[in-house]
Structures are given as C-alpha cells and as structure tokens.
Amino acid sequence: MNRRYAYFPGCSAKGTCQELDVSTAAVANRFGIELSPLENPGCTGAREFRAISELVHLTANGRIIAKAERMGRDLVVVCDTCLLNLVEANAKLKADAEWRRAVNDALSAEGLEFKGTIAVKHFLWVLTDDLGPDVLRKNIVRPLRGLKVAPFYGCHIQRPVAAHGSRAEEKPALDRLCELLGATVVQYEGASRCCGFHVVAAEEKIALNMSGSHLGNAKDGGAHCVVTPCPLCHTVFDAYQPDIERAKNRSLGLPILHVSQMVGLAIGLSAEALALSRHVVECGDMLAHIPQASGAA
Amino acid sequence: MSPSSKPTSSSGTIRVRIRRFDPTVDAVPRFEQFEVPAKPLMRIIDVLDCVHEDLQVDIGYRWLCTSKKCGTCAVKVNGTPKLACWDEALPDMTVEPIDNVPVVRDLVTSRAEYQDMLARVSPLLVRKRDYPGFPEPITETQFASTVHLRDCIQCLACQSACPVFAQKDSGFAGPAILVQLSDLAQDPRDDADRADLADRVAQVFKCVSCYECERVCPTEIPIVGEAIEPLKRIARRSGASSGARRARAFWEIARDEGMVNGAKVALRAGKSGLGALALGFRLWRRGKISFASVFGKGGSGSDAVRRAHQASEKRP
Numbered sequence: 001m002n003r004r005y006a007y008f009p010g011c012s013a014k015g016t017c018q019e020l021d022v023s024t025a026a027v028a029n030r031f032g033i034e035l036s037p038l039e040n041p042g043c044t045g046a047r048e049f050r051a052i053s054e055l056v057h058l059t060a061n062g063r064i065i066a067k068a069e070r071m072g073r074d075l076v077v078v079c080d081t082c083l084l085n086l087v088e089a090n091a092k093l094k095a096d097a098e099w100r101r102a103v104n105d106a107l108s109a110e111g112l113e114f115k116g117t118i119a120v121k122h123f124l125w126v127l128t129d130d131l132g133p134d135v136l137r138k139n140i141v142r143p144l145r146g147l148k149v150a151p152f153y154g155c156h157i158q159r160p161v162a163a164h165g166s167r168a169e170e171k172p173a174l175d176r177l178c179e180l181l182g183a184t185v186v187q188y189e190g191a192s193r194c195c196g197f198h199v200v201a202a203e204e205k206i207a208l209n210m211s212g213s214h215l216g217n218a219k220d221g222g223a224h225c226v227v228t229p230c231p232l233c234h235t236v237f238d239a240y241q242p243d244i245e246r247a248k249n250r251s252l253g254l255p256i257l258h259v260s261q262m263v264g265l266a267i268g269l270s271a272e273a274l275a276l277s278r279h280v281v282e283c284g285d286m287l288a289h290i291p292q293a294s295g296a297a
Numbered sequence: 298m299s300p301s302s303k304p305t306s307s308s309g310t311i312r313v314r315i316r317r318f319d320p321t322v323d324a325v326p327r328f329e330q331f332e333v334p335a336k337p338l339m340r341i342i343d344v345l346d347c348v349h350e351d352l353q354v355d356i357g358y359r360w361l362c363t364s365k366k367c368g369t370c371a372v373k374v375n376g377t378p379k380l381a382c383w384d385e386a387l388p389d390m391t392v393e394p395i396d397n398v399p400v401v402r403d404l405v406t407s408r409a410e411y412q413d414m415l416a417r418v419s420p421l422l423v424r425k426r427d428y429p430g431f432p433e434p435i436t437e438t439q440f441a442s443t444v445h446l447r448d449c450i451q452c453l454a455c456q457s458a459c460p461v462f463a464q465k466d467s468g469f470a471g472p473a474i475l476v477q478l479s480d481l482a483q484d485p486r487d488d489a490d491r492a493d494l495a496d497r498v499a500q501v502f503k504c505v506s507c508y509e510c511e512r513v514c515p516t517e518i519p520i521v522g523e524a525i526e527p528l529k530r531i532a533r534r535s536g537a538s539s540g541a542r543r544a545r546a547f548w549e550i551a552r553d554e555g556m557v558n559g560a561k562v563a564l565r566a567g568k569s570g571l572g573a574l575a576l577g578f579r580l581w582r583r584g585k586i587s588f589a590s591v592f593g594k595g596g597s598g599s600d601a602v603r604r605a606h607q608a609s610e611k612r613p
Contacts, residue, residue, distance in 0.1 A: 015558055015590060016585040042599045043557050052530065052548060052609055056605045059605035060605075103605075109600055199503055202502065206469075210461075278583050
C-alpha cells in the first residue's frame, strides 16, 4: 500500500499548535508513513478567502493541490478548516472545466497546473482507513484503559454534507478510534457542535459561550480529556480555557489532545515526543489515568 | 418529492410526547404523551391532527398550507427541526417547538421578532436610479447566484439551529435574515447600501461558519456558501465591524506573507487590552508564540493568489 503523502500542516501546526506538527511526525514515523511537506504552500484561506471571492479561494487551494499533484501523492492535512477548503476546491476544480481553466491561467506563472489526480485526506483518515484498525491495534503497547475521552469533531470535518458525502458521519469514526485505543468514550451534548474559533478574535464572548458549554458538558460527563482532529478547536479549548473558566465561573482543568497525541500515547510514545508540555492546560493528571504512562519511552 | 412518495410508517401505534406550555397560565412547560394508530404515509402533522381531532386534546400547532410552502409548521422532533407537514412521523417521537423563538402556546412560536428584524434590513428592492423601461430586462445569468435562496420558505429551522443566534445578546440577525438580505444584495436592480445593512444591522461577520443551518434546512439551501459568503464579500471592503476588520487583516497578511499567523491577525484587527495581553503571555510561556512570529515577516506569499485577488477586486 502506498504510504507516502504530500503534507500540508497549515498555519496552526506551524505556529500556535506546533505540538500537532511534532506529534503527527512522531506517529507517522512509527507507522512508516512518509509525510513530505510542500514548499511555500501558502494558506487555504480559513473562512476569509471565501469572503473575498470564489476565484481567490479556488486559486489558493488549487495551487496547494497542484503542488501535491506534482509530487504524485495524495495530500494530507491536520486541520478541519483546511480540509474543507481543499476538499471543496478539489471537487469543484475536478468537476468544472471553466473554473479549472481560470485557476490554471493564474497558476501557470508559477509553473503549476491543477489536473485533478489526487485525493485530500485528514491525517485521522490516514490512520483509520489507509493504515486501518488491524495495524493500529497491533501497535498498541499502552492501551488507554482507564482514560475517559470526550471526542470533539469540529464542524468542517463533518459539515456540509455536500462536501463530505458519506464522510459526514465523522462522529462514529473518531469514537471508534478512541475505543480501539482502549479509551472510554464520553457521550456529551456538544460533541459535534461548533467551538466558535472563526469569530474568537473579533467576538470572543460569542465563541467562549459556545466552547464553554461543550467543555462543561464533557467535564460533567466525567471526561479526563477532550480529543479533537482540529487545531482551531484545540486553540479555543486549550489556549482560551482560562478565559472560558472565568466566563463560565467554574474550574475545568480539561486537557485537550490532538488525535496524533492520543494515538501516540497508545503506541508508547513519550509525553516529550508528543510535546504535551506545550499545552496551556497541564496534562499530568490526565496521564495518571493511563496505566504505565509514566514509564513509557 | 411529493408526500405520496415517502416511505410508509410501520404499522401499529405511534407514541408521541408533546411539549405543552401556555406562557399566560403555566409556570413551566410539561410533556404529555399520546398514542395514535399508525397509518401509511403518516406525516408529523397527521399525528398532531389525530391528537387534536380524534383524542380531542386542545394542543396548539400551526396548520396552513401542508405542502412545504408556507413555512409555519416547523417543530423540533427528537431534537432536530422538521417540517410537520412534510417529514415522516416516527414510531416514537418527542415534538417540541423550535428553539430560539418565543413560544405562543405549545408548538406555536412567535414570528414577530423575525418580522421586526426583517423590516430592519429593507426587505424590498430599493431603487434610486431611473428604470430603463418596464419590465426591466434581467438575464438568467444575473439571477443565477441567488436561485437557491428563493427556495427559502422562512420556516426558521435555521435560526433554531444557529449557535450564535441562540445567544440572545449576540446581535446576530441569524441565517434566515441573511438569506433574504443576500438575495437582495446580489440583485443587480437593487440600490440599497446592503454592505452596511449586512455588516452593521445583520452583523454577518458574527457567523461562525458551522453549517448547522444548512444541516437542518428543509429546502436544502447552501446557506453558508450562497447567502452568507456573498454577503461577507459585499461587506468586507467597507465594513467597520471588528469582524470586517479581521477579514481585511487576514487577507493582507496572507497576501504579503503566504502563511498566516493568528496572533498577528488579532493585533492588526485591533485586539488589545488586558485580556489580549494575558492570552499573549500564556501562549508565549508555552512556546506557542514568539516575538519574531508576531512581529517578523513570515514568508513571501504567491503571485498567482495575489493576481486572483486583483482580478476579483476589479469586478463590480
């Protein structure tokens, strides 16, 4: 099976969530997955390029896909919002010859061409689908028994249905991964809702109200930690957690894990290798719930 | 799809729990449970009819067009907004009024707040130029981008699912208003200042892009992509709100440096004060931001993307 991918980490994994980049590389390395970063990939535009024009959105994303196509590899991302931008642009440019021509006109100056030959995947899907549950299971050296995990999916890996098709049921996939690793899944209201990231910089109160309600429900459900496939959700939940605690007038102390960190813990990677110390919310108490966690290498 | 092509409900009985509440006499809502005989092709509204007519219970619910046109019968069924006249009855269902709107009685909700907000965004074509003659010629192409928006039946299912509209003090007008506003804002015949209405009155930049509205829309309108994003395009250039400023700051950094740094966007969009300082310190202490990442230059960006932007800005 082809386990070589082009890799687009995005701005969070290269900026405020570098532990995501570090832990993704560590887990990929353990499974023999080769992730080759794109050179000068730019930005998928978050929600902002769409608010300029369809042309800017499709050019920026078509350019990133074209760079992966030049490597002849499927493109792997680790951010829900980047995923949606790239998945939608990939589908649109494959289906619509007129847009494809407009974008390729713009890309020709950089010697790039969108051909429509590759797929865009989240690293979560590489683990659950390409690698598969059997390989994952075989590599578990430290089952997460005793750990109660609240999965938080993020909007853009599950909605809109038109973009993700059968993938729109991403909720069970992440649930299944948690269970496969031995963790107990906490069911709580808000798991598939919005963290509010896309307004947090301009409208903090709105975002913290939303995320505070989800984290409160996860905590009430007995969660030791939250796991999310999206660094933007991670940023609101982790970096803003002291603000959420103040706004909601309650103590949470809920560590937020990236998917790669949770998988990394189960396959025996150390807290250092997974850069757990880069979180705002300390992970120490959470690790105490995992048998043999302290002795792992 | 016509109601007759719907799958048949299972035989036997339908158990329905209905939320009862009359704010003029009840202190709190209560649920009442009923059982009605299941019939083939039974819709939610047929079950409500059975409770009302056969069991003689005076539940309040709206019954008007019964053909997915008037948009007045939306209710919440097992937690999800549905059109009573169109969606299939479930063997075991809890029926409640939709969320985020005042309850008049039982399943009947008030449309007054929605109508008031709609009036504030000038819900009719505003014309300042002279007409070239009547009827004014308008082509299919000029209407193409808003064709789905006119499927809106204003049932308010989207408002009930919106996590921002749910926050009563948010100031956000909600997706149903934005659909109506966007239809007019994209109309070439309209002369109103829709950018200001979108930014200042409807507060479009408070949309979190969660797509919950699209998930529940009974007429499957791509609300985010075809109503809200075009409105943001119109409001972005001149908008004075913090959201519009943030959108402009994001673009400027992406244009100049390629990769975007979140802290830099926040600073340039005018985020300041003790809260921002505390957040910055927290991130710096964990190595999440550095002085160089916030104040240095990230990269060089892409000529192709810059050219695409220039081409977009030239369009009217």
